[in-house]
Amino acid sequence: xxxxxxxxxxxxxxxxxxxxxxxxxxxxxxxxxxxxxxxxxxxxxxxxxxxxxxxxxxxxxxxxxxxxxxxxxxxxxxxxxxxxxxxxxxxxxxxxxxxxxxxxxxxxxxxxxxxxxxxxxxxxxxxxxxxxxxxxxxxxxxxxxxxxxxxxxxxxxxxxxxxxxxxxxxxxxxxxxxxxxxxxxxxxxxxxxxxxxxxxxxxxxxxxxxxxxxxxxxxxxxxxxxxxxxxxxxxxxxxxxxxxxxxxxxxxxxxxxxxxxxxxxxxxxxxxxxxxxxxxxxxxxxxxxxxxxxxxxxxxxxxxxxxxxxxxxxxxxxxxxxxxxxxxxxxxxxxxxxxxxxxxxxxxxxxxxxxx
Numbered sequence: 001x002x003x004x005x006x007x008x009x010x011x012x013x014x015x016x017x018x019x020x021x022x023x024x025x026x027x028x029x030x031x032x033x034x035x036x037x038x039x040x041x042x043x044x045x046x047x048x049x050x051x052x053x054x055x056x057x058x059x060x061x062x063x064x065x066x067x068x069x070x071x072x073x074x075x076x077x078x079x080x081x082x083x084x085x086x087x088x089x090x091x092x093x094x095x096x097x098x099x100x101x102x103x104x105x106x107x108x109x110x111x112x113x114x115x116x117x118x119x120x121x122x123x124x125x126x127x128x129x130x131x132x133x134x135x136x137x138x139x140x141x142x143x144x145x146x147x148x149x150x151x152x153x154x155x156x157x158x159x160x161x162x163x164x165x166x167x168x169x170x171x172x173x174x175x176x177x178x179x180x181x182x183x184x185x186x187x188x189x190x191x192x193x194x195x196x197x198x199x200x201x202x203x204x205x206x207x208x209x210x211x212x213x214x215x216x217x218x219x220x221x222x223x224x225x226x227x228x229x230x231x232x233x234x235x236x237x238x239x240x241x242x243x244x245x246x247x248x249x250x251x252x253x254x255x256x257x258x259x260x261x262x263x264x265x266x267x268x269x270x271x272x273x274x275x276x277x278x279x280x281x282x283x284x285x286x287x288x289x290x291x292x293x294x295x296x297x298x299x300x301x302x303x304x305x306x307x308x309x310x311x312x313x314x315x316x317x318x319x320x321x322x323x324x325x326x327x328x329x330x331x332x333x334x335x336x337x338x339x340x341x342x343x344x345x346x347x348x349x350x351x352x353x354x355x356x
Contacts, residue, residue: 001021001024002021002022002024003019003020003021004018004019004020004022004066005017005018005020008352015070016069016070016071016076017068017069017070018067018303018304019066019067020064020065020066021064021065021066022062022063024062026058026059026060026061027058027060028058029056030055030056031054031056032052032053033052033054034050034051034053035049036048036050037049037050043101044101045098045100045101047096047097047098047099048095048097049096049097050095050097051092051093052094053090053091053092054090054092055089055090056088056089056090057086057089058085058087058088059084059086059087060084060085061082062082062085062300063081063083064079064080064301065078065079066078066079066301066303074133074134075133076133077132077303078131078303079128079131079301079303080129081127081128081129081300081302082127082128083126083127083300084125085122085123085124086122086124087120087121087122088120088121089118089119089120089121091119092116093114093115093116094114095112095113095114096112096114097110098111106164107163107164107165109160109161109163110159110160110161111158111159111160111161112158112159112161113157114155114156114157114179115154115155115156115157116154116155117153117154118151118152118154119150119151119152120149120150120152121148121149122148122149122150123146124146124147124148124149125145125146126143126145126299127144128142129142129143130142130143130302143191143299144191144194145189145191145192146189147188147189147190147205148188149185149187150185151183151184151185151291152183152184152185153181153182153183153290154181154182154183155179155181156179156180157177157178157180158177158178158179159175159176160177161173161174162174166222169224169225169226170222170223170224170225172220172221172222173220173221173223173234174218174219175217175218175219175220175221175236176217176218177215177216177217177218178214178215178217179214179216179217180212180213180214180215181212181213182211183210183211183289183290184209184210184211184290185207185208185209185211185290185291186208186209187205187206187208187294188201188206189202189205190202203249204249204297206248206249206296207246207248207249207295207296208246209245209246209290209293209294210247211242211243211244211245211289211290211293212243212244213242213287214241214242215238215239215240217236217237217238217262218236219235219237219262220234220235221233221234221264228269228270229267229269230267230268231266231267233265233266234265235262235264236261236262236263237259237260237261238258238259238260238261238262238285239258239259239260240257240258240260240285240287240314241255241256241257242254242255242258242287242314243255244290246294246295252295252310254311256313256314263281263283264281264282264283265279265280265281266278266279267280274325274326274327274328275324275326275327276325277322277324277325278321278322278324279321279322280319280320281318281319281320281321282318282319282321283316283318283319284316285314285315285316286315286348288313288314292308292309292312292348293308293310293312294307294308294310295307295308295309295310306350313346314346315345315346315347315348316345316346317342317347318343318344319341319342319343320340320341320342321339321341322337322338322339323337323338324336324338
């Protein structure tokens, strides 16, 4: 059971306040089974296989009573709704890692093949009575709906790494990693006819979409390490091609390509008095998921509709971190400090549109 109050500022003088009482009961289960199989062919070659299988499910009952008022405490709308959902899914993933050590110390090669499959399905009901008190043309509405959903995804990737020693304490690492991610999602919503009891497909609340993301990443890095200090610096190039195709309720195709440079660096230093300092700089790229791209409306809360956005672009993230540890073992005292700075232009986030 929970209570929520949300204030939405429409302008400097206009606000809306939503108060809601929510009740939810749910049951969850998850089963995981994983293995690690390691084979040492000889002193130079090894193979590690790590498969994992997962089965999960969720059953929930929800009810909500909420109303919206304006700055003059006049009620604008209200809803009394309840719903049930049953969700189930299964997944399989596997890593196949081959490692080879050359005769020259520090020269290595590894190949890591990763594969994953997942399937999710769901069924749900929604029964709601809604009042829009400021709209004389629609004083009250009722919703009685059934919905089904299916999501399938698979991902395949290969990462190749080669290291070459440079001097007594340094090494160069070359890496390349192609990958592909395939996913499709389907949601069908049916309205129950109050007179006949027939289920009628609601096209505005239904959707079918497919998404394909191909990525190729490669780069080089240099690392140096001795008894007191560790330092690495590297630069990767990543190209991402995304193809999203919606087939229902209307056709929509989105094709985008994202070339990016991804630098990274790290420096750490240990002192004999128990002090350690570490600096790190990382960059990454995040592409929108198929759920974030789907232009299908979720009306589980009839007063707050949500939807995906096919126009979403990728986001580029930079993070700078500093960590300081100081330990005085003679007095059993320690000091710890952490600084984390992040920048993410074009961050994928939620946007709310509120009717007046």
